[in-house]
């Protein structure tokens with residue numbers, strides 16, 4: 001199933017989950033148990049992250065193939081091009097295609113610690129838009145998604161980043177997924193700017209539930225994502241009680257999603273962090289919203 005068709009066919013917000021491969025020291029068994037549980041929540045697709053620079057790379061293919069084979073849930077395989085040659089990308093893309101994966105999230109990636117300057121210099125790809133263009137030239141039919149940053153990408157100011165995003169879209173992207181954010185107004189303002197410069201693809205909002213104060217602060221500083229005062233207060237108040245923070249984090253994520261759906265977003269991409277209980281609880285809290293969206297669009301079925 002090509003994910004690009006979902007937005008047209010479903011007529012309701014597309015709901016997807018992101019999972020990441022465990023470190024190579026661990027087996028895939030526990031991730032497969034996680035995926036088994038996540039599949040019961042009927043996501044429209046599941047994406048599998050990719051370790052830029054080698055680590056967990058082959059696992060992305062293995063996990064994506066497993067999901068499609070066992071659950072018939074469309075899979076979006078992340079693929080980064082930093083330090084890669086055309087030959088390497090062609091070989092990876094060929095493996096994905098052979099295993100029936102027709103959906104790629106085309107990324108540049110960040111420079112991994114272990115990558116040498118020489119590898120970087122020998123790469124055939126400078127930016128994600130080069131990867132999008134290359135894959136599109138090889139395959140007109142597959143789905144290609146791209147990433148975007150509602151608060152701007154860490155290496156560029158807002159305006160330049162928007163123009164680069166437009167170029168990535170024109171290179172052949174089918175839809176976009178956002179970086180995490182905690183302020184829906186910032187997200188909607190950015191989406192408006194995207195519309196103003198002619199980016200009119202389906203756009204998915206990336207939501208990450210807060211379950212760990214230290215972890216979220218680290219992720220936010222790496223991802224150039226701000227924490228609104230409401231979230232700062234939450235982190236401060238519940239810092240000594242992991243269960244209280246988890247409850248508050250789940251509520252915050254569910255509220256964000258409800259607000260975004262009521263503002264008419266095309267989709268929600270949930271960064272699950274491989275946590276079944278948290279994902280289940282968020283989905284439970286929006287189950288009537290999902291059902292009501294289906295009724296509004298005339299699509300039959302229970303959630």
Ligand code: FAD
Pocket residue numbers: 048049050051052078079080105106107108109110126127128129147148153154155156160161162164165168177178179180206
């Ligand atoms: P690009 O779109 O290439 O942008 C990178 C920077 O280059 C931006 O500042 C942009 O403005 C600038 N730029 C683009 N084109 C030009 C140009 N022509 N000239 C000058 N500057 C330019 N990382 C992983 O390693 N594995 C993953 O699985 C992964 N999944 C992700 C999923 C999502 C939804 C998101 C939002 C990010 C993900 N990342 C992942 C992180 C991502 O790789 C980093 O954020 C990386 O820094 C940028 O990747 P990109 O594809 O957005 O790059």
